[in-house]
Every structure is written in structure tokens, then in C-alpha cells.
Amino acid sequence: MPATTTPDRGRERLELRDLRRSFGSFNALDGIDLTIEPGEFIALLGPSGCGKSTALNCIAGLLALTGGEIRLGGARIDQLEPERRGFGMVFQSYALFPHMNVRKNVGFGLAMQGIRGAEANRRIQDALGLVRLESQAEKLPGQLSGGQQQRVAIARAVVIRPPVVLMDEPLSNLDAKLRLEMRADIRGIHDQIGSTTIYVTHDQDEALSMADRIVVMSEGRIEQIGTPQELYQRPDNLTVADFMGFRTRIPGRVVSVAGSEAELDIEGGRVRATVRGAIRPGDAATLSVRPEDLVATPGEGIPATVESMEYRGRAWFGLASAPDGTRLYFRSGEALPRGAATTLTPTPGSALVFGEARA
Numbered sequence: 001m002p003a004t005t006t007p008d009r010g011r012e013r014l015e016l017r018d019l020r021r022s023f024g025s026f027n028a029l030d031g032i033d034l035t036i037e038p039g040e041f042i043a044l045l046g047p048s049g050c051g052k053s054t055a056l057n058c059i060a061g062l063l064a065l066t067g068g069e070i071r072l073g074g075a076r077i078d079q080l081e082p083e084r085r086g087f088g089m090v091f092q093s094y095a096l097f098p099h100m101n102v103r104k105n106v107g108f109g110l111a112m113q114g115i116r117g118a119e120a121n122r123r124i125q126d127a128l129g130l131v132r133l134e135s136q137a138e139k140l141p142g143q144l145s146g147g148q149q150q151r152v153a154i155a156r157a158v159v160i161r162p163p164v165v166l167m168d169e170p171l172s173n174l175d176a177k178l179r180l181e182m183r184a185d186i187r188g189i190h191d192q193i194g195s196t197t198i199y200v201t202h203d204q205d206e207a208l209s210m211a212d213r214i215v216v217m218s219e220g221r222i223e224q225i226g227t228p229q230e231l232y233q234r235p236d237n238l239t240v241a242d243f244m245g246f247r248t249r250i251p252g253r254v255v256s257v258a259g260s261e262a263e264l265d266i267e268g269g270r271v272r273a274t275v276r277g278a279i280r281p282g283d284a285a286t287l288s289v290r291p292e293d294l295v296a297t298p299g300e301g302i303p304a305t306v307e308s309m310e311y312r313g314r315a316w317f318g319l320a321s322a323p324d325g326t327r328l329y330f331r332s333g334e335a336l337p338r339g340a341a342t343t344l345t346p347t348p349g350s351a352l353v354f355g356e357a358r359a
């Protein structure tokens with residue numbers, strides 16, 4: 001294990017208490033409460049404009065709060081300058097110094113802290129080892145690929161042994177294959193250095209595959225906090241369900257509720273679904289299901305007219321419309337022609353029912 005490993009640096013709890021940030025009358029952060037345990041990998045997930053970057057910049061100290069407080073290891077840090085917080089930052093745009101070689105870029109933060117000479121060289125070497133760039137140390141950023149440049153930015157962030165590493169969509173500029181590789185690398189680096197990581201993304205797969213806990217945000221507020229499994233299987237509301245891939249929503253009415261199961265009348269028949277939130281018989285409700293779990297099956301089911309289909313390797317996926325115009329994303333074992341009449345059925349145990357009407 002490289003000498004950059006400093007498990008103690010990650011042993012401080014980060015507490016966000018009622019964080020608020022407004023721009024004029026607009027509340028970009030509208031009361032964020034979150035306790036992050038030492039060494040945790042947290043993903044902030046949400047649509048564009050929900051306040052993820054604002055939250056990250058407030059934690060870094062690049063943006064002042066307009067309310068609330070931030071504590072690290074119990075001590076208030078929200079009044080401190082960014083340098084005094086000592087957090088590592090990685091941005092989508094890499095933000096490297098173009099005229100400095102890789103070694104100097106990585107060493108910059110150390111120089112700012114007055115760490116020079118043999119100690120600095122040893123730590124730079126360790127950080128370059130961590131991101132597997134030892135052989136590129138003398139190159140300028142412009143001579144590296146996008147993925148390599150982002151590795152330099154990561155090395156620069158972790159070389160100062162930060163208690164918290166903040167990453168803002170670091171993989172967005174990379175191609176799909178590299179993104180997959182880098183996910184595993186970033187999680188591996190997190191595990192090795194023992195820091196706390198807060199990772200901003202709008203990509204559900206990234207959050208699910210990397211994080212210990214995911215914080216789903218919308219409109220400056222937290223919608224739900226949970227492990228990837230919790231969020232994937234049991235989203236609390238339709239906003240989170242949407243982010244977790246439950247694309248098809250079908251309006252209906254609750255017939256009966258028994259424990260966590262409900263029966264729902266929808267156009268085309270009666271379906272069973274897992275209850276999310278408070279619902280009672282007679283309530284209007286929304287059935288929510290993932291496209292891969294709503295299957296075209298001849299016979300009984302939701303009547304639908306096929307609008308389009310696309311082949312995705314293992315199966316065909318399509319968009320159909322119900323008689324009332326509801327858009328239905330579904331899966332099929334075969335290509336169905338546009339305009340064809342079909343029937344769609346949720347696979348057992350896959351559908352959720354929400355009583356709320358919002359989102």
C-alpha cells in the first residue's frame with residue numbers, strides 16, 4: 001500500500017446542518033441535512049440544476065453559505081477559507097495548469113502547504129503510483145489523454161492527504177468505456193487512501209456502482225438518502241423512482257392494501273404492486289415500473305399500441321401508448337411493428353405503487 005495511506009485523515013465525521021444558499025430570491029440549497037461518516041463514499045445524485053454543484057462548492061468553501069453550518073470532527077468549518085479546510089477537489093474540466101508538467105501539477109498543493117524537497121518528492125511519487133502515471137511525470141497536460149489528465153487531477157487532489165475529497169462530475173468528459181474503467185479506479189483510490197469522498201453525478205449507474213450511500217436531490221432539497229440497494233429497490237417517491245429507472249407510470253385506483261402489497265385497478269386490468277408511501281383503498285395512485293419489467297405478452301394485460309422499438313442486444317425495448325395516451329416503456333422478446341396492438345404485463349414483484357401525485 002502506498003505511503004499516501006493515512007487512515008487517520010478520514011476519521012472525522014462531516015456534518016451538514018440546514019445548509020442554505022440563495023442567489024437573490026432563488027434558493028439553490030433549501031435546507032440540506034446530512035451526516036457523512038468517516039471514510040464514506042457519498043454520491044450526490046440529481047437532475048441538472050438541483051443544487052449538487054452548489055452543495056459541493058459550499059462544502060469546499062468556494063461558495064459562502066447563506067444559512068446553516070458545516071462541521072468536521074465537531075468543529076465549525078463553514079467560515080474557513082478553502083485552503084484552511086484542506087479538501088481535495090476534482091472537477092469535470094480537470095483544471096490543470098497547462099504550463100506545468102504532471103509532477104509540478106501534482107506537487108502544487110504540497111508547495112502551497114510548504115512541503116518541499118524529499119518529502120514532497122516521495123508524496124508526489126506515491127500519488128502518481130496511486131493513479132498509475134509514474135511514467136508520465138515529465139509530460140505537460142496537453143500531451144496526455146482526457147483520462148490521464150483526470151488521473152493527474154485526482155493525484156493532485158489526494159497528494160495533500162485531505163480528510164475529504166470532493167468530485168464534481170469528474171467522468172463527464174470521457175468516453176463510455178473509459179468512464180467504466182475510471183469508476184472502478186476512483187473507488188479503488190478512495191478505499192486505499194481512507195478519505196471521505198463526496199461525488200456529484202447525474203448518472204444513476206455511476207452512483208449505484210460507486211457509492212456507499214446515495215443522496216438524491218431535487219430543487220435544492222434531499223429527496224432520499226440510502227444505500228444503492230435501498231434506493232434501487234425501494235425509492236420513497238416518484239422523483240427518486242424516476243432516477244432509479246422506473247420510467248413507466250400508469251395512473252390507477254387502489255382496490256385493496258395488505259401489508260406492503262396493494263391491488264390497483266388500471267386500464268386493462270388489476271395489478272399487484274409493492275406499496276411505497278401511505279395509500280388507502282379508493283385512493284388515486286400511480287403504478288411505476290422499469291421498462292425491463294413491463295413485458296409484451298399476448299393475452300391479458302395493459303392494452304397498448306406500439307410507437308417505436310429499438311434492439312439492445314438481449315432484448316427489444318419499445319415505447320407504446322395506452323388508450324388514454326399514457327406512455328409505456330416496455331420490453332419484448334421480438335420486434336413488434338409500429339402501430340401493432342399488444343398487451344403489457346409487469347413481471348411479478350417488480351411494480352411499485354405511489355399514492356402521491358407530484359413529480
Ligand SMILES: Nc1ncnc2c1ncn2[C@@H]1O[C@H](COP(=O)(O)OP(=O)(O)OP(=O)(O)O)[C@@H](O)[C@H]1O
Pocket residue numbers: 023028046047048049050051052053054055202
Ligand atoms: N452564481 C449563480 N447565480 C445565480 N444562480 C445560480 C448560480 N449558481 C447556480 N445557480 C442556480 O442554482 C441552481 C443549482 O445549480 P447547480 O449548479 O448547483 O446545479 P447542479 O445540480 O450541479 O446542476 P448541473 O448538473 O447542471 O451542474 C441552478 O438553478 C442554477 O441556475
